[in-house]
Amino acid sequence: MTPKLVVMGGGRMGEALVAGLIAAGWADASDVVVVEAIEARRKELADAHEGLQVVAEPVAADGAVVAVKPGDVEAACTQLAAVSPGRVLSIAAGVTLRALEGWLGADVPVVRAMPNTPALVGAGAAAIAPGSNAGDADLAWAQEVLGAVGTVVRVSEPLLDAVTGLSGSGPAYIFLILEALSDAGVKVGLSRYNAQALAAQTVLGAARLLIETGEHPGRLKDMVTSPGGTAIAGLHTLEEGGLRTTLINAVETATRRSRELGEAALNQEPATKR
Numbered sequence: 001m002t003p004k005l006v007v008m009g010g011g012r013m014g015e016a017l018v019a020g021l022i023a024a025g026w027a028d029a030s031d032v033v034v035v036e037a038i039e040a041r042r043k044e045l046a047d048a049h050e051g052l053q054v055v056a057e058p059v060a061a062d063g064a065v066v067a068v069k070p071g072d073v074e075a076a077c078t079q080l081a082a083v084s085p086g087r088v089l090s091i092a093a094g095v096t097l098r099a100l101e102g103w104l105g106a107d108v109p110v111v112r113a114m115p116n117t118p119a120l121v122g123a124g125a126a127a128i129a130p131g132s133n134a135g136d137a138d139l140a141w142a143q144e145v146l147g148a149v150g151t152v153v154r155v156s157e158p159l160l161d162a163v164t165g166l167s168g169s170g171p172a173y174i175f176l177i178l179e180a181l182s183d184a185g186v187k188v189g190l191s192r193y194n195a196q197a198l199a200a201q202t203v204l205g206a207a208r209l210l211i212e213t214g215e216h217p218g219r220l221k222d223m224v225t226s227p228g229g230t231a232i233a234g235l236h237t238l239e240e241g242g243l244r245t246t247l248i249n250a251v252e253t254a255t256r257r258s259r260e261l262g263e264a265a266l267n268q269e270p271a272t273k274r
Helices: 012-023 039-048 070-081 097-104 117-121 136-147 157-168 170-187 192-213 217-224 230-240 243-268
Strands: 005-008 032-035 053-055 063-066 087-090 110-114 124-130 150-154
Touching: 005 012, 005 070, 012 032, 012 117, 012 136, 039 053, 063 070, 063 136, 070 087, 070 097, 087 097, 087 136, 097 110, 110 136, 110 157, 117 124, 124 136, 124 157, 136 150, 157 170, 157 243, 170 192, 170 243, 192 217, 230 243
Parallel strands: 005 032, 005 063, 032 053, 063 087, 087 110, 124 150
Antiparallel strands: 110 124
């Protein structure tokens, strides 16, 4: 029986994706094949996920996910091209659709994605972009796969740089904010444990409130502030320090850097098979 999915790469992101798909009921463990080059890692994965097929070489499947490091993508795609991969979803950072289609063959539907690390705990944010041969059904499939570990939006490939600057790099910004809030809690007398727990839950709760209510963040901010109160005093300090402008600049700078890295990689890509 042809497997439902082949995952090229048994690293943290590949394993998180497999675990999410199984937990969501998208597939049984026996319907998924993970291709992992390192023998010790193959054993770890097989022991951790009962029924999961973990092998050294890819097999034909209904679809495949490329979840290896960027430098290993060409080899992974070459292996997949030899076994009829069906449709392919790549979560390899910076590897363009042009390169993927060249290595896999022009007739293979390819979708490129930019996920982020919270996918490791089922709370990822990802964007997907279609290749030249990918239709609505292929995008829906890719959205189902990544949807097992978070939220997915659809964009065109040029906008993946903006996605990288916002949600791809965004966890680093939030961790810095969390660290600063925790330090602030310690400064005003809280224990490190309590300060970090309260800061993390505050960020989690605020994000959940925004998502579940669908309200504009400015309106939710106003709901917290009262005339002459503590929140407006703190917000004044944040605005005075330029937090809003700094965050906007950070996303813009990261987007520009992603674009630069992509252009550099594009100049090094070999000629495609088309």
